Amino acid sequence: MMDGQARFPRQRSASQSDAIGPVRPVAGPPPVHEPGCALHHRLHASVDAADLVAVGAIRRRLRAALDRWGVPQLADTAELLASELVTNALVHTGHGAVFDAVLTPEQKLRIEVQDGTTRLPGRRQPGESATSGRGLLLVEALADDWGVQLRGDGKVTWFELAAA
Numbered sequence: 325m326m327d328g329q330a331r332f333p334r335q336r337s338a339s340q341s342d343a344i345g346p347v348r349p350v351a352g353p354p355p356v357h358e359p360g361c362a363l364h365h366r367l368h369a370s371v372d373a374a375d376l377v378a379v380g381a382i383r384r385r386l387r388a389a390l391d392r393w394g395v396p397q398l399a400d401t402a403e404l405l406a407s408e409l410v411t412n413a414l415v416h417t418g419h420g421a422v423f424d425a426v427l428t429p430e431q432k433l434r435i436e437v438q439d440g441t442t443r444l445p446g447r448r449q450p451g452e453s454a455t456s457g458r459g460l461l462l463v464e465a466l467a468d469d470w471g472v473q474l475r476g477d478g479k480v481t482w483f484e485l486a487a488a
Contacts, residue, residue: 365393365427371410373420379407382423386435393427395487401466402485406435408459409481413439419478431487432468440478 367389371378383403390399406423413421419440426434447460463470467483 365389367423367425369423371414371421371423373418374414375420376411376414379410379414382410383407386425389425390427390433395427395431395433398433398485398487402433402435405463405467405483405485406437408462409435409437409483412445412459413437413481416445417441417443417478427487433485433487434482435484436480436482438475438478438480442474442479444472444474444479445481 367385369378369382369385371382383406386403386406387396387399390396390402402425406425410421410423413419417439422438424436424438428434445460447464463483468486470481470483473480473482
């Protein structure tokens with residue numbers, strides 16, 4: 325089985341910091357999350373299969389969130405790329421999609437779209453008059469980084485944009 329590295333050379337492998345270690349009990353009260361912490365800079369949405377109308381709602385919610393988070397300069401590119409990934413997940417997999425956007429304390433926006441198939445996306449060479457087939461080309465051209473991660477229940481296609 326192909327792991328995506330050959331087809332998606334910009335994809336990075338999971339690092340040690342991505343690994344989940346053993347769960348240990350924590351003494352004391354649960355941590356308090358301040359309004360500026362990453363937990364308050366997260367947007368999550370689930371989209372039913374073939375619900376292409378929901379793509380517009382995700383774009384609007386994303387733009388509003390980026391404005392609230394103080395990075396409205398990311399909105400145009402983030403909206404375009406997010407709608408491409410969500411649309412690809414809905415059109416090419418026959419499944420729904422799970423959308424997640426997180427703004428890190430370093431002002432890096434990471435958007436992930438999870439779908440229920442392990443079939444890797446493929447770049448196409450659309451003709452000059454084609455009305456589709458440019459989604460991954462746009463992601464590759466406009467994102468600071470992007471990739472695909474296979475998971476047991478499907479895959480996650482992601483991209484990152486830096487605000488600075």
